[in-house]
Amino acid sequence: MDKREMIGKRIAQEFKDGDYVNLGIGLPTLAVNYIPEGIRVIFQSENGMLCVGPSPDEGCEDKDMINAGGGFISELKGASFFDSALSFAIIRGGHIDATVLGALQVDAQGNLANWMIPGKMVPGMGGAMDLVTGARKVIVAMEHVDKRGNPKILKECNLPLTAKAKVSLIITDMAVIEVTPEGLVLKEIAAGITVAEVVAATEAELIVPEHPHMIGSFGQ
Amino acid sequence: MRKQISAKEAAAMIPAGSRLAIGGFLAVGAPECIIDAIVEAKTPDLHMIVIASDWEDKGVGKLIAAKQIKSAQVSHLGTNRTIQAQMNAGEIDIELVPQGTLMERVRACGAGLGGILTPTGLGTVVEEGKQILTVEGKDYILEPAICSDFALVKAWMADRMGNLVFRKTARNSNPIMAMAGKITIVEAEHIVEVGDLDPELIACPGVFVNYIVQSTEVTNG
Numbered sequence A: 001m002d003k004r005e006m007i008g009k010r011i012a013q014e015f016k017d018g019d020y021v022n023l024g025i026g027l028p029t030l031a032v033n034y035i036p037e038g039i040r041v042i043f044q045s046e047n048g049m050l051c052v053g054p055s056p057d058e059g060c061e062d063k064d065m066i067n068a069g070g071g072f073i074s075e076l077k078g079a080s081f082f083d084s085a086l087s088f089a090i091i092r093g094g095h096i097d098a099t100v101l102g103a104l105q106v107d108a109q110g111n112l113a114n115w116m117i118p119g120k121m122v123p124g125m126g127g128a129m130d131l132v133t134g135a136r137k138v139i140v141a142m143e144h145v146d147k148r149g150n151p152k153i154l155k156e157c158n159l160p161l162t163a164k165a166k167v168s169l170i171i172t173d174m175a176v177i178e179v180t181p182e183g184l185v186l187k188e189i190a191a192g193i194t195v196a197e198v199v200a201a202t203e204a205e206l207i208v209p210e211h212p213h214m215i216g217s218f219g220q
Numbered sequence B: 001m002r003k004q005i006s007a008k009e010a011a012a013m014i015p016a017g018s019r020l021a022i023g024g025f026l027a028v029g030a031p032e033c034i035i036d037a038i039v040e041a042k043t044p045d046l047h048m049i050v051i052a053s054d055w056e057d058k059g060v061g062k063l064i065a066a067k068q069i070k071s072a073q074v075s076h077l078g079t080n081r082t083i084q085a086q087m088n089a090g091e092i093d094i095e096l097v098p099q100g101t102l103m104e105r106v107r108a109c110g111a112g113l114g115g116i117l118t119p120t121g122l123g124t125v126v127e128e129g130k131q132i133l134t135v136e137g138k139d140y141i142l143e144p145a146i147c148s149d150f151a152l153v154k155a156w157m158a159d160r161m162g163n164l165v166f167r168k169t170a171r172n173s174n175p176i177m178a179m180a181g182k183i184t185i186v187e188a189e190h191i192v193e194v195g196d197l198d199p200e201l202i203a204c205p206g207v208f209v210n211y212i213v214q215s216t217e218v219t220n221g
Helices: A004-013 A028-032 A083-091 A130-135 A194-198 B006-015 B032-041 B061-065 B083-090 B099-112 B174-179
Strands: A018-023 A041-045 A049-053 A074-081 A100-101 A105-107 A137-141 A167-173 A175-179 A181-188 A216-218 B001-003 B019-022 B044-052 B071-074 B093-095 B116-117 B130-133 B138-146 B147-157 B181-192 B210-213
Touching: A004 A028, A004 A137, A018 A028, A028 A137, A041 A083, A049 B116, A083 A130, A083 A167, A083 B099, A100 A130, A105 A194, A181 A194, B006 B032, B006 B181, B006 B210, B019 B116, B032 B147, B032 B181, B044 B099, B044 B138, B071 B083, B071 B099, B071 B181, B099 B116, B099 B138, B099 B174, B147 B210, B174 B181
Parallel strands: A018 A041, A018 A100, A100 A137, A137 A167, A181 A216, B001 B210, B019 B044, B019 B147, B044 B071, B071 B093, B147 B181, B181 B210
Antiparallel strands: A041 A049, A049 A074, A167 A175, A175 A181, B116 B138, B130 B138
């Protein structure tokens, strides 16, 4: 399975029936293809909609129906539309069960940096700061290392933060890591990857359970 | 009754240096006809309050491409390289505002509030230079209200009292921006008589609206 699809599939396992979820653009949206049968997840688009449906067939796009990434979407039964202030009241007010976002860096304290590289790229934070601040569970989904092979899970982020100490789970193509008060705990490793490889690709210290059977695996 | 004017007349009302709160999200629900008329009028030195800088050839992107924007309060620039280049060249002053914070600051102005308290941005550059207040043990950033001289919004339907109905995700920031203009101008796809709209469906009452412009873009259904 493709690395990104594998991450998408693993993200989907985090959702419970009836969860309200906001997925960041890019990699996190792949999760919609892997929601287990019998589980209904309600997706929000922060421009002002709940019960977002899949992208429509070509030729059936509606100019007034886009998601937060600008892609055309459809509506499912039970959908609602509302203004952007209400949409962010839903987010900030703690009514979203989980949000999944990409990251440039994430660190051992659960700090997240994903909105700018000074002097290089300043796309703005959009809704990311509100999402990370308000969602009940913040999941970071990303490739474990950057394009040059450098770790993205650091002792301490050095890029401008999106929010402080809000990340609770990190899902990558190599591992699933939980952010705890004690530090980052290795929970699962991807099929074909060794613990030593994960540790080597992670700058932050990882708490590795003593018994190998306490580490799950995914991506088979 | 609210006066119906042309997009050109709307643009002619707006002097150089005005603060514009413009509805839309990535150009969906943007008042394209009014924006086109402002581009044609070449009004300079505008301040823009928008969620995103849209695309180069759509929404407020057209005002950016025409170099009519001197400053902006905006949450996302990622889809528009021109505004990023203008920012890097020091041609435009940008205050990046988290999207939810931007909406509440604009709403606060329309609601007669001085500002809002939000946890969004704590521990980030967003809090720099701002007052942090503690309420019942929790920290919040004091974010001041954002007002505008003109709110330019887009509706699906407007009646002649200025009551507005929006369509799907084209609602987005429009009802909020409409609250915060000293003068609010709506561009509507359909202009109908008073009594023709179901009062239950009106998402922005006409009390916030001053002028109505007929849009050339018309969606049925």
